Amino acid sequence: MTVLRVALDLPLHRLFDYTIDSATPADVGLRVRVPFGRGERIGVVVEVSENSDWPLAQIKPAIEILRDIAPLPAEFFALCNFASTYYQAPLGEVIMQGLPVGLKRLDPPLRRQARPTRPTLAARAPELTDEQSAALAAIDLAGGFSAHLLHGVTGSGKTEVYLRLIARALGDGKQVLLLVPEINLTPQLEGRVRARFTEASVVSLHSELAEAARERNWRAAFAGEADIVLGTRLAIFTPLPRLGLIVIDEEHDQSFKQQDGMRYSARDVGVFRAHQGNIPILLGSATPALESWANAQNKRYALLTLKERANPEATLPAVKLLDTRKMALKEGVSEALIAAIKERLARGEQSLVFLNRRGYAPVLACMACGWVSRCTRCAANMVLHLADRRLRCHHCGFEHRVPKACPTCGNQDIHPFGRGTQRLESWLQEEFPEARILRVDRDSVKNRKQWEVMLERIHGGEADILVGTQMLAKGHDFPKLTLVGALGADAALFAADWRAPERLFAQLMQVAGRAGRAELKGEVLIQTQYPDHPLYAALVAHDYPGFAATLLKEREQAGFPPYTFQAMLRAEAPEMADSIAFLKAAADLPVIAGHQNVMIYDPIPMKLSRLASLERGQLLAESPSRPALQAFLPRWREAIEGLRSPSKLRWHIEVDPLEF
Numbered sequence: 278m279t280v281l282r283v284a285l286d287l288p289l290h291r292l293f294d295y296t297i298d299s300a301t302p303a304d305v306g307l308r309v310r311v312p313f314g315r316g317e318r319i320g321v322v323v324e325v326s327e328n329s330d331w332p333l334a335q336i337k338p339a340i341e342i343l344r345d346i347a348p349l350p351a352e353f354f355a356l357c358n359f360a361s362t363y364y365q366a367p368l369g370e371v372i373m374q375g376l377p378v379g380l381k382r383l384d385p386p387l388r389r390q391a392r393p394t395r396p397t398l399a400a401r402a403p404e405l406t407d408e409q410s411a412a413l414a415a416i417d418l419a420g421g422f423s424a425h426l427l428h429g430v431t432g433s434g435k436t437e438v439y440l441r442l443i444a445r446a447l448g449d450g451k452q453v454l455l456l457v458p459e460i461n462l463t464p465q466l467e468g469r470v471r472a473r474f475t476e477a478s479v480v481s482l483h484s485e486l487a488e489a490a491r492e493r494n495w496r497a498a499f500a501g502e503a504d505i506v507l508g509t510r511l512a513i514f515t516p517l518p519r520l521g522l523i524v525i526d527e528e529h530d531q532s533f534k535q536q537d538g539m540r541y542s543a544r545d546v547g548v549f550r551a552h553q554g555n556i557p558i559l560l561g562s563a564t565p566a567l568e569s570w571a572n573a574q575n576k577r578y579a580l581l582t583l584k585e586r587a588n589p590e591a592t593l594p595a596v597k598l599l600d601t602r603k604m605a606l607k608e609g610v611s612e613a614l615i616a617a618i619k620e621r622l623a624r625g626e627q628s629l630v631f632l633n634r635r636g637y638a639p640v641l642a643c644m645a646c647g648w649v650s651r652c653t654r655c656a657a658n659m660v661l662h663l664a665d666r667r668l669r670c671h672h673c674g675f676e677h678r679v680p681k682a683c684p685t686c687g688n689q690d691i692h693p694f695g696r697g698t699q700r701l702e703s704w705l706q707e708e709f710p711e712a713r714i715l716r717v718d719r720d721s722v723k724n725r726k727q728w729e730v731m732l733e734r735i736h737g738g739e740a741d742i743l744v745g746t747q748m749l750a751k752g753h754d755f756p757k758l759t760l761v762g763a764l765g766a767d768a769a770l771f772a773a774d775w776r777a778p779e780r781l782f783a784q785l786m787q788v789a790g791r792a793g794r795a796e797l798k799g800e801v802l803i804q805t806q807y808p809d810h811p812l813y814a815a816l817v818a819h820d821y822p823g824f825a826a827t828l829l830k831e832r833e834q835a836g837f838p839p840y841t842f843q844a845m846l847r848a849e850a851p852e853m854a855d856s857i858a859f860l861k862a863a864a865d866l867p868v869i870a871g872h873q874n875v876m877i878y879d880p881i882p883m884k885l886s887r888l889a890s891l892e893r894g895q896l897l898a899e900s901p902s903r904p905a906l907q908a909f910l911p912r913w914r915e916a917i918e919g920l921r922s923p924s925k926l927r928w929h930i931e932v933d934p935l936e937f
């Protein structure tokens with residue numbers, strides 16, 4: 278009798294033993310059907326053994342080992358083990374979330390044949406700039422592990438560096454993993470990759486793919502048939518037998534961090550994976566994450582810099598601040614910005630007005646009794662969406678019709694307060710009746726198809742004024758766009774979240790980068806009441822390094838990451854008192870006394886304290902030493918697992934949390 282140690286997709290930090298008539302160590306990494314509870318499940322064989330900690334008679338027999346694909350390799354398990362240990366996530370969950378849904382189902386769907394890719398004419402590569410050549414020369418594909426941070430201003434030709442590097446890796450017979458924040462927002466990049474490498478097999482892996490397509494692409498990657506895997510964060514776990522290079526574009530982007538289930542950073546897992554596979558990794562951004570920048574400063578990453586735009590005709594836009602303290606505003610828009618838009622209209626050029634808040638207005642309120650449109654399930658306001666006359670909670674998705682009168686006092690005079698993109702759009706339409714205005718946000722663009730249509734319309738010159746959120750900030754070339762106006766940016770300057778300025782700077786840099794990509798000179802006008810703020814001074818000077826240095830000094834003085842290492846314990850329950858009591862108990866566990874290098878703070882309610890009818894609290898654990906924190910976390914987690922808690926309470930630990 279042989280024992281299989283099986284990983285199952287369960288929130289438990291243990292493996293499950295099953296017996297089988299015959300199995301060999303070569304079966305490690307295969308999927309297996311096993312009985313579980315009253316049903317069956319698919320798991321993965323992690324170990325084949327002669328014995329078990331359980332009496333053999335009590336172990337259930339496995340049903341069947343599945344042999345339709347090759348066993349998952351040892352590197353895959355090593356990567357999952359790392360992620361499991363580092364993020365305190367159950368190994369079974371980590372392993373199973375790395376597999377496409379189709380391979381985890383008991384009844385596999387019928388498979389369609391892969392569509393042959395159409396050969397197209399290969400796009401010609403431009404001659405490299407000196408800066409691009411220097412960056413490329415610094416990366417040695419045959420030299421084993423190395424981590425590089427490519428810091429290049431928008432339009433400096435970072436993508437071209439990726440493409441050249443990918444070409445070299447393909448020439449060496451290697452596979453390449455190229456991660457992007459959101460594939461749907463970057464069809465241009467996918468197009469450029471496919472156009473450059475017409476001979477190579479390019480597959481994409483992201484959550485919007487249909488299940489069958491995702492499985493097909495995963496199999497091609499796993500079998501070594503795909504040469505380039507273009508994916509979002511989930512693709513970082515894909516086993517790739519010939520992997521020779523990892524590239525992470527827009528490495529600062531928050532979407533590389535998974536915020537639910539297993540909370541991991543695909544960028545950080547990527548660096549570990551490159552290390553493990555002894556290959557180079559390239560992280561690219563115009564505004565690197567401060568953590569990455571600090572790693573470049575302390576030489577853990579090699580810094581490569583592109584200071585100039587690749588196209589010599591395209592200069593960086595002139596960034597100017599509009600001091601709104603001294604200006605009359607119409608619907609939040611200054612005369613100066615209105616005049617600048619008029620100029621563009623007259624010249625047949627495009628303008629973009631950036632406001633990172635969708636909907637018509639952030640809240641609806643009654644002046645008579647003080648009623649505001651609160652979400653009944655969250656500690657948040659319901660946002661007014663006039664386009665379809667709904668009030669909508671952007672946190673839990675709850676929505677209902679806009680009331681005709683105040684629900685508390687019956688007053689019919691209820692008003693929207695503040696403004697979002699819909700309100701801005703309708704006002705601009707009144708102000709510029711002749712202009713063709715396109716609003717671009719998650720309400721007007723819900724999927725990839727709509728996004729492609731939208732991009733085509735913008736490129737086709739069908740819009741004079743774009744109104745949009747940060748969706749528009751991602752790497753797109755809009756050749757006729759010469760003006761960017763930014764509204765409402767100040768809000769992030771004094772936000773409670775100490776990462777808000779870093780994000781604001783990145784967003785404004787990105788959106789500013791949309792202006793003046795081609796021959797037409799671009800101008801960026803930022804409305805602010807704080808024109809002397811160092812963040813804006815750095816933007817005007819296009820000075821990311823200066824800004825990063827200032828922020829890093831502040832973080833060091835305040836003892837924030839990357840100068841400390843953090844993990845957050847969060848609990849949610851119908852009553853806040855239960856969440857806080859649980860966290861308090863976790864803060865008082867005796868195991869903590871044995872770890873002097875770790876500091877535990879007091880439990881507090883989360884900023885968004887109530888979400889979808891659950892009251893949420895958090896408890897921060899912090900250490901000046903990564904190894905000290907890592908040594909502490911598993912012991913703390915085990916002790917927390919032993920705590921009694923109300924049945925409706927849920928908790929998790931997030932390592933390196935980004936949001937508070």
Ligand code: ADP
Pocket residue numbers: 403404405406409429430431432433434435436437438587588752754
């Ligand atoms: P980034 O990724 O840094 O924003 P891109 O790679 O998209 O920049 O390049 C910006 C623009 O410059 C693109 O239109 C691209 O085709 C062009 N470009 C890139 N490299 C060169 C080069 N060496 N010579 C001329 N044009 C280039």
Ligand code: ZN
Pocket residue numbers: 643644645646647648683684685686687688
């Ligand atoms: Zn009222």
Ligand code: ZN
Pocket residue numbers: 652653654655657670671672673674675889
């Ligand atoms: Zn809500």
